[in-house]
Amino acid sequence: MIPGLSLLLLVVSVSILTGPSVHGGKILVFPVDGSHWVNMDLLIQSLHTRGHEVTVVRTATSWYVKESAEYYRSITVTLPEAISIEEEDFFVTLLANMLSIKKEGPSLSAFVNFYWEMLGKLSKIHQQASKLGVEIFENKTLMQSIRDTQFDMVLLDPGLPVGVLVAHELKLPTVFNARWVTSGEGHFVVAPSPTSYVPTSGHAVSDKMTFGQRVKNVFLYVLNMCIDKFIVCPHYDRLVDRYFGPNVNFYDLLQGADIWLMRVDFVFEFPRPTMPNIVYIGGFQCKPSKPLSPELEEFVQSSGEHGFILMSLGTLVKGLPIEITSEIAAAFAQIPQKVIWRHVGEPPNNLGNNTLLVKWMPQNDLLGHPKIKAFVAHGGTNGIYESIYHGVPIIGLPLLFDQFENVLRLETRGAAKVVDATKVTRQNFLETIQEVLHNPSYRNNMKRLSDLHRDKPMHPLETGLFWIEFVMRHGGASHLRTESYKMPWYAYFSLDVIGFLLAILLLLTATVVGSIRFMCSRLCRRRKPKQE
Known part of the structure; x- marks a missing residue:
């Protein structure tokens, strides 16, 4: 038998016999x-x-x-x-x-x-x-x-x-x-x-x-x-x-x-x-990106040196009034980047030639594309972690539940900029896009988070x-x-112990004070006859 092969078989056999399974x-x-x-x-x-x-x-x-x-x-x-x-x-x-x-x-x-x-x-x-x-x-x-x-x-x-x-x-x-x-x-x-x-x-x-x-x-x-x-x-x-x-x-x-x-x-x-x-x-759920379909790849490559922006609010976008989505579309129409927008429901007004509406998209693969510049997201945890994994800064548009907390965590770390969906105008949304695109700190901070997130033993x-x-x-x-959840609430917070110690302290204090008062009163009685 080949020596190298026998060694390999030995290693495999030992790992099978000893490894957890x-x-x-x-x-x-x-x-x-x-x-x-x-x-x-x-x-x-x-x-x-x-x-x-x-x-x-x-x-x-x-x-x-x-x-x-x-x-x-x-x-x-x-x-x-x-x-x-x-x-x-x-x-x-x-x-x-x-x-x-x-x-x-x-x-x-x-x-x-x-x-x-x-x-x-x-x-x-x-x-x-x-x-x-x-x-x-x-x-x-x-x-x-x-x-x-x-x-x-x-x-x-x-x-x-x-x-x-x-x-x-x-x-x-x-x-x-x-x-x-x-x-x-x-x-x-x-x-x-x-x-x-x-x-x-x-x-x-x-x-x-x-x-x-x-x-x-x-x-x-x-x-x-x-x-x-x-x-x-x-x-x-x-x-x-x-x-x-x-x-x-x-x-x-x-x-x-x-x-x-x-x-x-x-x-x-x-x-x-x-x-x-x-x-x-x-x-x-994060993983390396896969190649895009020929149609999407062609659209992305047509962005040239400007790259593209990805936007997805999930199915919640159907709940946004058209006046809000139209303001967002108008802001997108003013930038040189291409935009891929996952959108279901009534198409917004003011849609620019640079914006592609799709009902579904390979989000992870697009976030991992070298031409991606930013991700407009509602702050769901799946999208957040995929952005961190690929190092893509976020323009947050939180809508419900924990989304507000999620985007704030990234904003605190300098990797996202948040916009209030109820106060969106084409002007403030455009200013936010330009700040995230042109201020390198957003991408650098997200890249640092990505490096930390990936640096794991498993x-x-x-x-x-x-x-x-x-x-x-x-x-x-x-x-x-821990079995602490089976404890009564007063025991969990040690209120019974605190009460017991306070009772002892009060008893000792009362004993000391009582002793002092008793000694003082006796001392006063002894001095009184001498004064007379």
Whole structure:
């Protein structure tokens, strides 16, 4: 045998015998529809490639999660009514309503109306989602089929956490593919989150807050907790009481996940406390670009030395009034760069010859093209991380939810410039484009973030897959999970200890003061006869 070949065979044999592996694990997946599915879908495809058998639980009205695919089998559950976020135009309608309320001007009534509408929709979404648990638990044939499959673990998105209850019923370890949970950003459920420097969900500020910002941060934190406790959790609490009894707490089940795969990278996120069972996989969907189609490549090359700008607001662009999109189009028409704009719905007015409207585009491949100059984006995390990966500065046009916080993080690092969608004019949008294009600091700062993001011992996707297989190999990861969530709130904050120490201190103080007063009174009695 050739010496080199025998050495190679020896190395391969040793690695097979000693290296960690999971052969054909069975994974039950509870995804969330919409953009969240894009992230979960990539994990599922990668798990299938590694030889695992994946089963996805979906509803009959699911828009993105298809019933059949080569890399997973599905369990389709029919609900009495569709979950609102599975309706294609749900977020578009929400955006249109928000913009309409903002146009009325800053008033208490407009704020109350918008928040009341949001809370109503939020409650309805979770009420509809909780019915998925009822349909699964009440279907004895389905539950027996799931038990007979003998799954190794449950992988789920805790944005709609019905899978947590199913995992508890099956006594299976759980892995969260998370950034968001029922109360907001996932860290606030599982890790210490000091409101003095950790911005709470919905508060678009940096980690260097003024006194006023810290006051608002505490207020929003308490508000988020109240919304979660009184608007969201009751729907799941009723399920827990119905199927597990009063001794099981829904929030304990949520906090008891073995591993949190957090779609976060501290290149982008502000530094904050964390926990051993949180694994960071921010940007795990990023990859090198592929060649463009001949038509797109021809359009891009026609830009010459000026290059091109990419714009995508996702499907939310349909919720923007045409007067806003027309102002943006008018600004684009005044620049020498070519523009590729993912646009669905009514075409804007004032469209220049340099602008190409497309209904779909290979976003990652365009961001990785050498002629790309800037990315106009709404601030979704997928687009943010792809921009960081390829080093493309961003012109932010946030519209909903965490998008405001996302673009602010990049603006704080000098890699983005933000425009208020409700105040867009062709003039201020043009000025923003020119500043990002002609000020090299934006590209340089984003290039630095890109270098930091890429400088890892393992790609974030591989990290995520490793920990999923780790949980399957060891039947969980309880050694990494704190049990603090089972403590009473007063014990968690050591209020009982503080009270005990204060009581001792008061007792000692009272004893000392009493002793001094007693000695002083006796001393006074002894001196009195001598004076007489």
